[in-house]
Amino acid sequence: MMIFSVIGAIAAxxxxxxxxxxxxxxxxGFTALHVAMDSEYIFMIVGIFASIIFMGDYSSGSIRQIIxxxxxxxxxxxxxxxxxxxxxxxxxxxxxxxxxxxxxxFGEGVGHVPAQEWIWPVVANLIFVFMFTAxxxxxxxxxxxxxxxxxxxxLTPTFLAGISDIVKHYTDRKWGIDPSSQLTRxxxxxxxxxxxxxPSVAYLAVGCLFVYLSIMTVRKRDL
Amino acid sequence: xxxxxxxxxxxxQYGKVTAxxxxxxxxxxxxxxxxxxxxxxxxxxxxxxxxGIAHPTSxxxxxxxxxxxxxxxxxxGCMIEQPTFYPDLRVEDNLRFYNTLLGITDSRNIDxxxxxxxxxxxxxxxxxxxxxxxxxxxxxxxxxxxxxxxLILDEPINGLDPTGIVExxxxxxxxxxxxxxxxLISSHILGELSRMAxxxxxxxxxxxxxxxxxxxxxxxxxxxxxxxxxxxxxxxxELDGMGISDYKVLPDGQIMVYCxxxxxxxxxxxxxxxxxxxxxxxxVGQDLETYFVGKMGGDVHE
Numbered sequence: 278m279m280i281f282s283v284i285g286a287i288a289a290x291x292x293x294x295x296x297x298x299x300x301x302x303x304x305x306g307f308t309a310l311h312v313a314m315d316s317e318y319i320f321m322i323v324g325i326f327a328s329i330i331f332m333g334d335y336s337s338g339s340i341r342q343i344i345x346x347x348x349x350x351x352x353x354x355x356x357x358x359x360x361x362x363x364x365x366x367x368x369x370x371x372x373x374x375x376x377x378x379x380x381x382x383f384g385e386g387v388g389h390v391p392a393q394e395w396i397w398p399v400v401a402n403l404i405f406v407f408m409f410t411a412x413x414x415x416x417x418x419x420x421x422x423x424x425x426x427x428x429x430x431x432l433t434p435t436f437l438a439g440i441s442d443i444v445k446h447y448t449d450r451k452w453g454i455d456p457s458s459q460l461t462r463x464x465x466x467x468x469x470x471x472x473x474x475x476p477s478v479a480y481l482a483v484g485c486l487f488v489y490l491s492i493m494t495v496r497k498r499d500l
Numbered sequence: 501x502x503x504x505x506x507x508x509x510x511x512x513q514y515g516k517v518t519a520x521x522x523x524x525x526x527x528x529x530x531x532x533x534x535x536x537x538x539x540x541x542x543x544x545x546x547x548x549x550x551x552g553i554a555h556p557t558s559x560x561x562x563x564x565x566x567x568x569x570x571x572x573x574x575x576x577g578c579m580i581e582q583p584t585f586y587p588d589l590r591v592e593d594n595l596r597f598y599n600t601l602l603g604i605t606d607s608r609n610i611d612x613x614x615x616x617x618x619x620x621x622x623x624x625x626x627x628x629x630x631x632x633x634x635x636x637x638x639x640x641x642x643x644x645x646x647x648x649x650x651l652i653l654d655e656p657i658n659g660l661d662p663t664g665i666v667e668x669x670x671x672x673x674x675x676x677x678x679x680x681x682x683x684l685i686s687s688h689i690l691g692e693l694s695r696m697a698x699x700x701x702x703x704x705x706x707x708x709x710x711x712x713x714x715x716x717x718x719x720x721x722x723x724x725x726x727x728x729x730x731x732x733x734x735x736x737x738e739l740d741g742m743g744i745s746d747y748k749v750l751p752d753g754q755i756m757v758y759c760x761x762x763x764x765x766x767x768x769x770x771x772x773x774x775x776x777x778x779x780x781x782x783x784v785g786q787d788l789e790t791y792f793v794g795k796m797g798g799d800v801h802e
Contacts, residue, residue: 338584342642345551345580346601347573499554 305388309380313373314402317434320409322372323365324430327410330361331417332426341500350495354414358488362410369406401477408484409433415487418494502529503565504650504682505550510559512545512706519545521706522559527650527684527699532676534697535686538796542706543686544581547654550684551578563650574602577648579656583639587628591619591638594627598645613641616671632659640668644675651675652684657692669696694788704796723785725757725764729778735771742770753779 313319334340334357343353381387412433416426505527512520520542527533535543548554550561552573563572585594595610614620617637622630627638636659643651656672657665673696675681687693693700700717702709712720729735732749739747739757744767747757757767761783768781 333586337586338582339586341553341580342584342598343601345553345576345578346598346645347576348601349570497555499548 303388304380304384305386306377306381306384307388309384310373310377312380313376314398317438319369319372320405320434321431323368323406323409324413324433325427326368327361327365327413328417328423328426328430330364331357331414332421332423335417335421336423344500351492354418354488354492354495358411358414358491361414362407365406365410366403369402397477401480404477404480404484408480408487411484411487411491415491415494418491418498503527504529504531505561505563505684506565507546507550507561508559510546510549510556510561512542512549512554513557518706520549520556523703523706523708525701525708525711527682529682530676530680531699532672532683532685532697533699533701534693535684535701535703536688536690536693536792536796537686537703538688541703541796543703544654545706546703547578547580547652547684547686551576551580551652553580574646575649576652577643577646577650578652578654579639579643580652580654583635583642585627585635585638585642588626590624590626591630592623594638595641595645598642602646604646609645609647613644616644617641618667633661633664636660637664637668640671647679648681650682650684654686655688656685657687657689665692672696690788690792702792702795709795717788717791721785721788721791722758723761723783725759725761725767726780726782726784727755727757727767727778728753728780729755729776734776735778738771738774738776739767742767756784 334343340353344350413426413430416429420426503526505525507523507525509522509524510520511518511522523542523546525533525535525546535546537543545554549556550563552569561569563569563576566572586597589597592610592614595613596607599605599607599610610623611620614623617640619634619637619641622634627635630638636656640653640656643653651672653672657668660668669692672683672685676683683696685693685696694714694717698714699711700714701711727735730753732753732755735755736747736749739745739755744757744759744763746759747755749755757763759767764781764783768778771778
């Protein structure tokens with residue numbers, strides 16, 4: 278997990294540094310943290326991590342043993358998803374912390390951002406991780422192939438960014454369904470509350486839908 | 501004895517292939533049920549269905565005469581296909597994992613289970629370092645967590661050396677006798693199964709060909725010397741004189757003498773000395789393997 282975190286944090290920070298320097302911005306702890314939280318790379322790492330964990334039970338056959346022991350399929354899905362989501366959040370926290378430290382050490386100190394501007398982005402991130410982890414679980418439940426799951430995990434954040442660009446192009450809403458742009462938007466003072474709320478509510482609803490579909494898939498299929 | 505497991509015309513289809521075709525088996529409390537069949541006969545598929553791992557296409561099953569299987573699933577332990585565990589966890593950690601899953605807080609059962617399957621010395625080893633036989637024994641230990649009332653084991657002696665086979669057999673017999681555990685065991689190794697099972701289900705191409713008890717099997721595979729003579733009572737008197745008492749007088753002048761087939765010549769010679777010349781004397785019946793092979797129409801080895 279530490280390896281995943283470090284890779285993700287470094288990738289995010291390097292991309293962020295390039296962007297900030299290009300915009301002649303200030304690189305410090307909080308801007309690095311902002312960049313890391315906004316980064317698609319971190320979510321790709323989360324996707325890979327979740328894929329490997331979910332597939333482990335299928336590839337080793339342990340899921341058969343677990344269900345055979347009398348654990349209901351619903352309980353298995355909820356329990357596994359909860360565990361993986363929790364550890365994905367830990368992964369994210371470690372990555373963000375590394376990014377913050379890198380920005381503080383190599384940049385211009387800690388920086389300053391009012392605390393109230395961070396609450397909603399953090400919540401939005403948590404919801405996105407939940408949705409993405411549930412989505413990964415659904416892909417594993419349907420495909421049962423690590424290769425398919427990894428490809429989808431790697432491509433999904435980028436795919437969402439593309440959809441987001443299309444939405445932005447054809448509407449005047451500043452929703453942005455991908456995490457890499459919503460965070461920036463959420464933190465801006467001139468962003469309407471509705472534009473902050475809707476993507477996260479949508480992610481939460483979609484995440485719940487993925488959980489339901491995962492339960493249905495695991496329930497119906499033979500192991 | 502109460503009914504432990506009953507399947508009601510249970511069927512499993514994979515597309516156009518019928519893996520299990522309207523099979524109805526019945527296990528009573530304390531039975532050791534041997535499911536015999538060739539590779540691909542449907543044994544594993546049947547076991548997967550009653551374990552809750554696969555869904556029947558049609559039909560149903562019930563443990564302990566309970567319609568809702570969710571109420572009884574905790575009383576069933578199983579090891580289907582190859583034993584499965586987390587390869588990077590140690591032996592005792594795998595057992596501890598399933599303990600936690602089942603809400604068992606007292607870990608003393610781990611010591612007992614390891615001793616039962618003779619893996620105490622390997623408890624600190626990672627499971628990926630175990631031999632096939634050790635993995636098989638660990639799989640049985642995992643199936644025994646929670647001390648289920650019914651144990652479903654799919655080819656439990658696969659990959660075991662002769663010593664391991666004896667140990668597993670003795671373990672299963674002990675569980676059956678001391679804990680009154682009901683066992684459903686599949687195998688294609690007849691000799692071993694015949695040393696344990698109290699009941700048999702012969703399955704071939706998804707169909708339950710025959711279900712019989714151990715005593716019925718012995719009766720059907722009993723070899724005998726068959727004698728045809730117009731006055732069977734005379735033969736009976738002479739057999740008594742030879743010290744042979746295990747025989748049956750049947751209609752139509754037949755006498756079935758249940759003895760070692762090699763005594764056929766000796767019996768004929770003895771009767772000849774008394775001036776009794778029988779119409780026909782021959783060895784009839786079949787051994788275990790021949791009986792099963794005849795039922796399944798294929799190759800089964802011991």
